[in-house]
Amino acid sequence: MTKHSSAGIIPASVEVFAQIKLIARAGSRINIACAYGEYERFTRGRGGKPISAASFGAGLTAVARGAGGMRDDDVVTNLAWLENRHSLLTSKGAGPKGDRPKGDRQ
Numbered sequence: 001m002t003k004h005s006s007a008g009i010i011p012a013s014v015e016v017f018a019q020i021k022l023i024a025r026a027g028s029r030i031n032i033a034c035a036y037g038e039y040e041r042f043t044r045g046r047g048g049k050p051i052s053a054a055s056f057g058a059g060l061t062a063v064a065r066g067a068g069g070m071r072d073d074d075v076v077t078n079l080a081w082l083e084n085r086h087s088l089l090t091s092k093g094a095g096p097k098g099d100r101p102k103g104d105r106q
Contacts, residue, residue: 008062011051017042018060021082024067028080032057032071 010018017039022030036056043050050056060079061071069078 008058008065010062010066011055011059013043013048013051014039014056014059014063018063018079022063022079023082024078025080026068026078029072029075029077030060030079030081031075032060033074035060035076 021038021042033053036053039056040050051059057071060076064070064076064079067078069076071077
C-alpha cells in the first residue's frame with residue numbers, strides 16, 4: 001500500500017520505518033544512504049522485502065517534505081533518528097551530513 005500526500009508518494013514500508021525510527025526535528029539532517037541501510041535491516045527483520053534505494057529515497061524525501069524539510073543532495077532535512085532524541089534535546093544535534101543511529105557501524 002502507498003500513501004499519497006501533498007508532499008509526495010510514501011510507500012507503506014517507508015512510512016512505517018519513519019514512524020518507528022525517525023522524528024521531525026527542524027535543522028536536523030539524515031544521510032539517505034545510511035537511512036536506506038537501516039531501512040533494509042528494519043524491513044528484513046520484520047520479514048519484509050525492502051523496496052529499491054531509489055524508491056526509498058523518494059519516499060523519505062516525501063516524509064521530510066511533510067516535516068517541512070527537503071532533499072539536499074544525499075541528505076534529507078528536518079528528520080532525525082528517534083534513538084538520538086536525548087542528544088538532540090541536550091545539544092545541537094546531528095552533524096552536517098546526518099549522524100547514523102548509535103550502534104550502527106558499517
